[in-house]
Amino acid sequence: MANDNEIIENIANKEYEFGFVTDIEMDVAPAGLSEDTIRYISEKKKEPEWLLEWRLKGLQAFGRQKLPDWQNFDLPRIDFQKISYYAAPKSKKKYDSLDQVDPELLATFEKLGIPLSEQKALAGVAVDIVFDSVSVKTTYKEKLKELGIIFCSFGEAVQEHPELVKKYLGSVVPYSDNIFAALNAAAFSDGSFVYIPKGVRCPMELSTYFRINTENTGQFERTLIIADEGSYVSYLEGCTAPMRDENQLHAAVVELIALGNAEIKYSTVQNWYPGDKDGKGGIYNFVTKRGICKGANAKISWTQVETGSAITWKYPSVILQGDHSTGEFYSVAVTRNRQIADTGTKMHHIGRGTRSRIISKGISAGHGQNSYRGLVQIGPKADEARNFTQCDSLLIGDRCGAHTFPYIESKNNTATVEHEATTSKIGEDQIFYLNQRGIDSEKAVALIINGYAREVLNQLPMEFAVEAQKLLSITLEGSVG
Amino acid sequence: MLIIKNLHAEVEGKQILKGIDLTVNAGEVHAIMGPNGSGKSSLAAVLAGRDGYRVTEGEVLYEGKNLLEMAPEIRAREGVFLAFQYPIEIPGVSNINFLKTALAEIRAYQDLPPLDAKEFLQLSREKQRLVEFDAKLVNRSLNEGFSGGEKKRNEIFQLAMLEPKLSILDETDSGLDIDALRIVSKGVNKLRSSRNAFMIITHYQRLLEYIVPGFVHVLYDGRIVKSGTKELALELEEKGYDWLKEASRENVTTV
Numbered sequence: 001m002a003n004d005n006e007i008i009e010n011i012a013n014k015e016y017e018f019g020f021v022t023d024i025e026m027d028v029a030p031a032g033l034s035e036d037t038i039r040y041i042s043e044k045k046k047e048p049e050w051l052l053e054w055r056l057k058g059l060q061a062f063g064r065q066k067l068p069d070w071q072n073f074d075l076p077r078i079d080f081q082k083i084s085y086y087a088a089p090k091s092k093k094k095y096d097s098l099d100q101v102d103p104e105l106l107a108t109f110e111k112l113g114i115p116l117s118e119q120k121a122l123a124g125v126a127v128d129i130v131f132d133s134v135s136v137k138t139t140y141k142e143k144l145k146e147l148g149i150i151f152c153s154f155g156e157a158v159q160e161h162p163e164l165v166k167k168y169l170g171s172v173v174p175y176s177d178n179i180f181a182a183l184n185a186a187a188f189s190d191g192s193f194v195y196i197p198k199g200v201r202c203p204m205e206l207s208t209y210f211r212i213n214t215e216n217t218g219q220f221e222r223t224l225i226i227a228d229e230g231s232y233v234s235y236l237e238g239c240t241a242p243m244r245d246e247n248q249l250h251a252a253v254v255e256l257i258a259l260g261n262a263e264i265k266y267s268t269v270q271n272w273y274p275g276d277k278d279g280k281g282g283i284y285n286f287v288t289k290r291g292i293c294k295g296a297n298a299k300i301s302w303t304q305v306e307t308g309s310a311i312t313w314k315y316p317s318v319i320l321q322g323d324h325s326t327g328e329f330y331s332v333a334v335t336r337n338r339q340i341a342d343t344g345t346k347m348h349h350i351g352r353g354t355r356s357r358i359i360s361k362g363i364s365a366g367h368g369q370n371s372y373r374g375l376v377q378i379g380p381k382a383d384e385a386r387n388f389t390q391c392d393s394l395l396i397g398d399r400c401g402a403h404t405f406p407y408i409e410s411k412n413n414t415a416t417v418e419h420e421a422t423t424s425k426i427g428e429d430q431i432f433y434l435n436q437r438g439i440d441s442e443k444a445v446a447l448i449i450n451g452y453a454r455e456v457l458n459q460l461p462m463e464f465a466v467e468a469q470k471l472l473s474i475t476l477e478g479s480v481g
Numbered sequence: 482m483l484i485i486k487n488l489h490a491e492v493e494g495k496q497i498l499k500g501i502d503l504t505v506n507a508g509e510v511h512a513i514m515g516p517n518g519s520g521k522s523s524l525a526a527v528l529a530g531r532d533g534y535r536v537t538e539g540e541v542l543y544e545g546k547n548l549l550e551m552a553p554e555i556r557a558r559e560g561v562f563l564a565f566q567y568p569i570e571i572p573g574v575s576n577i578n579f580l581k582t583a584l585a586e587i588r589a590y591q592d593l594p595p596l597d598a599k600e601f602l603q604l605s606r607e608k609q610r611l612v613e614f615d616a617k618l619v620n621r622s623l624n625e626g627f628s629g630g631e632k633k634r635n636e637i638f639q640l641a642m643l644e645p646k647l648s649i650l651d652e653t654d655s656g657l658d659i660d661a662l663r664i665v666s667k668g669v670n671k672l673r674s675s676r677n678a679f680m681i682i683t684h685y686q687r688l689l690e691y692i693v694p695g696f697v698h699v700l701y702d703g704r705i706v707k708s709g710t711k712e713l714a715l716e717l718e719e720k721g722y723d724w725l726k727e728a729s730r731e732n733v734t735t736v
Contacts, residue, residue, distance in 0.1 A: 428532060428729025433554035433569040436562075437527050437583035437639065438590070447582060451622065 008092070031084045035059065038186055041086050045155050045190075048162060051169075058175035058185025065179035069310040072371040072403055073314065073340045076284070078249055085187040085220070134196040144202075151206055154222050157193035164195055168226055168388070172255040172290045180251040184220045188253070191222035196231040196262070203291025205461050207236040221252040227262035229295065234265040236464055248273075250309075251324040252287045260295025260322060265303070267460050269468050271475075272308035277366075279338030289316035293325030296351070301328040305468045306341060307475040315373065317346035320354035320382075327356040328454040332468075334475050335368025335400070343375035344405075349382040349415065358389040361453050364400035366478060371403040376409040376417055385415040393423040394452050396445075446473035482507050482544060482678050483647055489538035497523045500539070500619035505647070512689055512714060515680045515700035516722045521682045522566060525651045529563040530556050543647070558590035559585075563646030564636035566652045566714045571623040576635065577605065579623050582644050582679040588644060592669075608641040612668030629656040637668045642714070649680045656690040666691030686718040699725055 035245070038059055042052040067075060118375030144151050150161060157165050175185035198442050212462075227233050237254075258264050266289075275282025291300040302316035312335075329345035347356035362370035376387045393402030408417050426448055434444035450469050451455065457465050483505040488496040497520050505511055509569040516523050517660055528541065530553035541548040548556060571579070585595035588699045596604065609616055624632050633653050640648055650669070654662055669692050674677065681692060689697070690713060698705045699722070706725050707713065717725075 026656050313527065427569070430569050430571055432531055433565065433571070434555060434579075434583075436565075437579070437643065438557040438586040439583055440552075440554045441584070443582065443586070447574050448571060450686050451571055454573040 001355075027203045033059070033083070033183075033187065037085050041187060041189070043088065046157070047158055050166060050207045051158060054170065054175065055186050055188075057301070058182050058187075062179060062182035062186055065182055066178075067179055071072075072342050072373070072405070073311065073369065076311075077325055078190065078284070080183070080388075081194070085248060102196045122206045125328075139228040140180045144204075147200050147203070148197040149200060149202055150193065152193055154188070154191040154193050154224065157224070161193070161195070162224065163342070165224065166191070166474075168176075168224055168255065168257055170255075172251050172257060172292050174286050180286045183251055184222060184251050184253045184288070188220045188222040189472060191224070191252070193223075194225040194233060194235060194270045196233045198228045199230040200228075202233040204262075205236050205464075219248070219250045220435070223252070223254040223257070223365070224257075225264060225266070225310065226257045227259065227264045227298075229259045230261040231259075232263045233417065234267070234461060236267045236269075238269040238271075238464070238467070239388065247347070247381065250286065254287070254290075254316075255291040256291030256300055258291065258293050258295070258298035258300050258325075262295070263296045263299040263301075264291060265301045266291070266316070268302075268304040268306070268465060269460075269471060270304065270306045270308050271471055272310050272314070273310075274337065274339050275310040277337045279310065279367075279430045282339075283308065285309035285312045285314065287314040287404040289314060290319065291317070291327075292319040293322045293354075295322040296321045297324050299328075300324040302329070302345065303328075303330040304343075305456070305460070306331070306333040306343065307471055308343075310339060312339075312343055315344050315375075316344055318356065319348045320356065320385075321350045322354075323351040324353040325351055326354070328459075329356075329358045329360070329374075330454045330459045331359070332361045332363065332453040332472070334365075334368055334472065336365035336396075336476065337367060339366075339368045341369070342371040342373060344372045346375040347377065347387060348387040349376070349378045349387070352381065352383045352385075354382055354385045356385075356387045357431060358387070358391070359455055360389075360391045361456055362364060362391075362402050363396070363449060363452070363472075364393070364402050365396035366400060369403070369406060370399045370401065373405040373407075375407040375409070377408075378412050378415040378417065380411045381410050383414045385412065385416075387417045389417075389419045391419070391421045391422075392452070393424065394424045394449070396438060432454070445476055449473070449476055483548075483680075484542040485539070486541070487539035488524075488527070488536065490523065490534050490536045492523065492534050497534075497703055498527065501703070501705060502701075503698065503705065505678050505680060507646070507678055509696065509697060510673065510679045510681065510692065510694040511578075511696045512694035512711075513680060514686075514706075514714065514717060515698055516685070516726075519700040520538075520703040521700050522651055522672060525649045525680075527557075527562055527680055528561065528649060529553060554586070555590075557643075557645075558587050560646035562640055562648045564612050564633075564640060564648065564650040564653050566655065568627075568632040568636055569622050570625045570627075572625050574623045575620055576623050579621050580605070580639060583639075583643060605642065608638060611671055612637050613639050613664050614638040625697060628656065630661040633657055634661065634665060634668075635660065637665050641668065641672055644677075646677050649676065649681070649682065651679075651682045652684065654683050662688065663691060686714045689714045701725055 030423060038055050042055060094168050173180055173181050194206060225235060256264050256266060272283035272285060293300055300318045304316065306312050316329060320327050327347050331343065333341040333342045344360060345358055358374055360372045362372055364370040370393065372391050374389060378385050389406065391404055395402060402423055404421055406419055410417060426445060430440050430448055431444045432446060435441060449472050453472060457468055460468055485501050485503040488498050488501040501524060513521050527536060543559065561696055581601055588595055609619065618631060618635065624635060627635060636653065653665060657665060681694060694711055697709050697711055699707040
């Protein structure tokens with residue numbers, strides 16, 4: 001029988017299962033970032049003047065900003081001039097049925113096990129796929145339309161609902177927020193747009209699959225979700241990417257706006273290429289995600305399962321402006337080999353009686369480094385605000401690391417802030433116990449990991465939870481058995 | 482079913498089993514008794530294949546196959562079950578999901594499909610009744626927050642669900658109050674059949690009042706120093722182990 005050390009070695013040798021490149025004709029902008037590039041993108045997308053101006057402001061902000069230095073890892077040098085800022089599949093753009101979609105694209109999704117097709121639609125999921133920048137297909141749009149729900153690519157929203165885009169774009173994450181947000185503001189390619197009208201409960205999970213596909217193409221998605229008063233929406237974002245030698249920067253921006261009594265659930269499963277076992281290659285996942293509970297009793301809930309990327313660096317946050325509004329953050333982050341995750345959340349309590357809940361589960365294996373960084377900020381008017389934070393770390397093997405950086409700033413003495421943290425290791429005795437019941441070590445680890453992450457996985461919509469569970473198992477296959 | 486021949490084993494370089502010979506047939510119940518540190522739990526660990534126990538001499542045949550060559554999970558699938566002295570807690574993994582996985586693995590090994598949800602539920606209910614296991618514990622995380630007694634009873638519930646051929650109960654009676662002891666014993670007695678066998682490791686004769694063994698073996702210093710019938714257990718209760726220690730020193734082994 002293999003001992004734990006051998007098994008831990010195996011994790012490093014596990015190939016990335018989703019590494020393959022789809023051969024589809026692409027329209028690629030020349031590499032480099034300049035005013036000309038921005039104008040090129042804007043023109044390609046037939047954007048109105050105000051948006052071009054906004055992009056250019058973003059570009060200026062990008063020029064002014066410095067790269068951060070507070071993170072718990074060495075930021076690799078990124079040559080922003082070597083990145084190509086626009087890639088779109090050539091020509092064929094609008095599809096009415098799956099038959100018109102490039103068969104190779106479909107084959108790719110097939111390989112990924114993503115049922116893009118009607119099956120998924122039947123299961124109640126409308127899928128808006130962002131295949132390197134341009135949305136290829138949007139299903140179920142018609143049905144959503146009946147309810148007044150807008151679910152489309154960002155580009156389409158700019159054309160068809162400019163007033164909404166103009167009102168909310170940059171209202172939560174301004175173009176000057178941070179250097180990567182500025183870069184995104186300047187060069188964002190496409191993304192998703194959702195608007196749920198007053199009092200409407202979106203009847204299905206809205207889902208987008210992002211996938212990075214062209215070499216050297218930085219991906220700059222932008223997502224804007226607006227839930228009007230009393231509405232509800234659950235949005236799923238899932239990602240996988242093909243194997244690649246060169247590092248790829250992904251600097252997306254997600255903005256969520258929940259008006260009074262509205263609720264937004266935003267779930268992510270992220271499985272981008274993490275690099276090989278020596279840390280070569282892999283995606284840099286530097287994303288700015290923030291939501292605002294603008295009205296009273298609004299609720300925003302972030303759930304993320306992060307298994308991929310060479311570096312995952314993001315803090316999905318909530319600004320709790322409306323009285324009695326609620327912010328939640330549920331996270332599982334896995335790092336193995338040389339992967340790095342520096343992730344967590346910020347909860348800004350502004351309104352009275354605001355509540356937040358943070359459940360973070362880090363899993364480190366191999367040489368993986370996992371940091372939780374969280375800020376709970378209680379403003380002077382946030383009477384009776386409450387926060388609960390639970391931050392757990394699980395270590396597999398003895399060469400990985402877990403770090404916790406909780407920050408609490410309270411300016412109101414009626415607030416309650418709780419923080420709990422644990423660190424544990426998968427015990428040999430746990431594995432042996434499961435072995436003794438006929439379960440092999442690999443399955444045993446999967447079972448233990450899924451148990452550990454259950455509180456977070458339970459937050460995911462059913463179908464997604466199953467995928468995420470599988471993903472965790474696949475990711476950690478060979479890690480302890 | 483089980484033939485142990487001249488079994489020697491060490492842990493961290495220290496000899497703990499020094500030549501065990503034991504034969505267990507289907508339908509039999511063997512009690513293994515002995516003072517602390519005599520090697521009782523080590524014997525269980527070696528049979529189950531726990532990491533860190535190295536067999537240095539001897540062999541173990543289980544149903545004619547070399548047990549020592551098998552990985553722990555294969556031994557389990559072949560029908561060897563160890564009821565742990567200290568059952569392990571696994572947070573977040575529900576008892577029932579764990580059992581479902583275990584049963585599916587064992588059935589797959591026998592080329593049987595997993596039970597469907599309804600069949601599994603039925604089986605689970607039936608076995609809960611059989612061993613008087615609290616339904617509330619079935620859906621809780623595996624052993625997490627269970628009392629000592631609940632953990633031991635869960636072991637018996639698992640035993641009932643997985644239907645092993647050879648069950649090794651490692652001090653299942655320790656930490657049980659008299660009521661729990663009675664329930665656990667009742668469960669085991671119901672599970673006894675002509676097709677399976679039990680090895681019951683215990684310090685005390687008390688358990689053997691409820692689960693009556695056909696054979697009693699006394700382990701001392703890594704060897705079986707005396708074997709007999711259930712009367713031997715009573716004798717031990719009366720006289721303690723000291724007289725056997727003497728016997729061991731004189732290297733007398735009675736069968």
